[in-house]
Amino acid sequence: MSANSVIKVGLLGAGTVGSEVARLIESDQSDLAARSGAAIEVVTIGVRDKGKDRPGVSRDLLTEDLDSVVTHPDVEIVIEVMGGIEPARSLIVKALNGKKSVVTANKALLAKHGAEIFAAAKANGVDLYYEAAVAGAIPIVRPLRESIVGDRVKRVMGIVNGTTNYILTKMDEENASYDSVLKEAQRLGYAESDPTADVEGHDAAAKIAILASLAFHTSVGIDDVFASGISHLTSRDIEIARAIDHVIKLLAIAEVTNKGAVSVRVHPTLIPRSHPLAAVRNAFNAVFVEAKSAGELMFYGRGAGGAPTASAVLGDLVAISRHISFGGLGGRESDYADLPIASIEEVATRYLIRLDVADRPGVLATVAQTFAKHAVSIQTVRQSGRGEDAELVIMTHSALDKDLASTVSELQSLDMVKRVESVLRVEGVDPSDSSSNSARK
């Protein structure tokens, strides 16, 4: 053990996560000390409003002078769980410049200003840890940064937003409409009164930007991510997916294209029911990783909530405390690979397209011709009459986004096509079917 027999911590934010962190540091102190090599003590907590009730958090530690937390002379580690871009960004940079290590759970900030913050940590020779920023309690940042760092990651594909996964699970299992499930989710506190950040995929986009940066050793920001949400999904979409033994999930995907660029996107996606991600229900999160040597890996658990997020923060806190006690620093982000970012137009996936067409001879031929003209190859077609109209459900082979877009645009101009009801991407085969031969034990 070093001379530091007590490591002093400053906390920014005392909401659900911050309060839980403060309580756990207090209640688990002997275990944390045994694992860290030093006692850990919270000495100051910066909040916006001292007056609020925070059970289990000592009022004496609270201050509304946030700056004083990051400039506190005794503080060696700052934990930022206040969220938002400013003043979080300035405070973290100031802490790092003051040679304090930082733990943050702030995905939006890292996805926007990650490069600046990583550089400040490196320049000052201190640690910056953020396991809690992505998928709550699930260890995914450290495995990507340290465990499979000797391998080549090909793809990261995750369910990283619990609100939307809860909504999609209910729509699938209870045949409920998007609107009714969203209302129910808001009533239960699973969704915000303004659900935009979740349902439009912005939250997932920030998280996958962070994972993509780690996986591909390339700086990826939120503006590099294509995001499309779930608010337009209908019960019929879910029903069609079920009929072909698939389920719809909001997936965040980062991969290296065959041209060596990084593609990062968030969109509702059909995956086979036998795929490990299909079994991830309700508010649970999971991240699926494909690497050259390791093959398929999946990390599953709780993506949010006070206690799970606090667990991730405390793991980081112990790691940094060990470095202070015994020397050393954690692994650094690197962007040495510096791959180009692929635009969504150049990304190839399979698609499921649902059309409302006139029920008369020759329609299918014309529709098929339109796909062929734009180099989109059809895998299966399912036609079902319903009075004067028919529904065409078309699954394509892998096609470029831009080719699919021009196909859809031309379909919309055809008289016999009354409506393009939906266009959804399709991913994934069950890995335990396709390639079990390479793993024996």
Add this chain to the structure above:
Amino acid sequence: MSANSVIKVGLLGAGTVGSEVARLIESDQSDLAARSGAAIEVVTIGVRDKGKDRPGVSRDLLTEDLDSVVTHPDVEIVIEVMGGIEPARSLIVKALNGKKSVVTANKALLAKHGAEIFAAAKANGVDLYYEAAVAGAIPIVRPLRESIVGDRVKRVMGIVNGTTNYILTKMDEENASYDSVLKEAQRLGYAESDPTADVEGHDAAAKIAILASLAFHTSVGIDDVFASGISHLTSRDIEIARAIDHVIKLLAIAEVTNKGAVSVRVHPTLIPRSHPLAAVRNAFNAVFVEAKSAGELMFYGRGAGGAPTASAVLGDLVAISRHISFGGLGGRESDYADLPIASIEEVATRYLIRLDVADRPGVLATVAQTFAKHAVSIQTVRQSGRGEDAELVIMTHSALDKDLASTVSELQSLDMVKRVESVLRVEGVDPSDSSSNSARK
């Protein structure tokens, strides 16, 4: 970067895993250098027989003088992938005593001599990493040692042997008998010609001993593990499990009992089909972790094979190389908690018991009385006639192993009980059903 612009590595063993490690260090050198802060070079490879054909491995590096690998003056990191207890143990200890860091994939060795080896690493101030020793490519050692180190692990429950999971998957999905699937598995190379270590649970026992030590900060060796295998399972057992929506898996379980002792065991176990572990098919592995704050976590992937195991070895190699380049040491095992080990007699689980009984009035009453007498409470009974006999399938509530054992022993002495056909443990509820309220995103 430090003065070490090249880090020299000695390799012990050049079988499937060792050859793959040597090839990858060669083929991925620029990526490994960028991630490690130094070039990594294999300078010597110790093998038992230099004459063997090893594609992609330079003959010039081979030596049959294993000692020379661990005493080589330029070698800073020794990678041990030869397996077995001796000479692996002596060689690793000699390397550590010579201030070389060690990466090992040797689960049997760590489960038997872990305490001695960890102590040698600590005494010499060098790193000892062994991600590849448990569940191949799946990052589980580092998450337990570093990610959830700020939390309290309550339970670790894993499918950590691919051979038995392959056999059980085929028995379940193809209604095949144990013997026929084992023969098929041997033919395909999934099972050894002597399958004892896998099918009797010894391999899983070594792995769960390692995970238990990490999870509970307590030294757990293979002799502390209760192990029972799958060779006595019948198609009827699988069928009964299916009828009650369960599946049988060989689970390795480590948990803290309500008396504060550590229970570590391996046995075939019924789990609900909705449990995340139930979906782990064929040769895949998965480890399920329950922690106080984090809740349920699962880690899934390939548990064996040359490339997946090599991926884990290279991740450890990069971590140690970073320490050599930039300073610092990895997290250490700790046994500060030093919890007592619970004997299997004191472990409580639910049970499924299948009896062949005489089909006459009063049998059920007598059987029920026998359970009650030994304080084992029955949850459900299913009786089905088959000629002169009847089959009784009894699910109990949670009961102590010793109470169940005395119940079974008395049942066997009853005239009307022709045979106790099977006794199987039952675990698990689907976490995404029971407690989704605590995690939102």
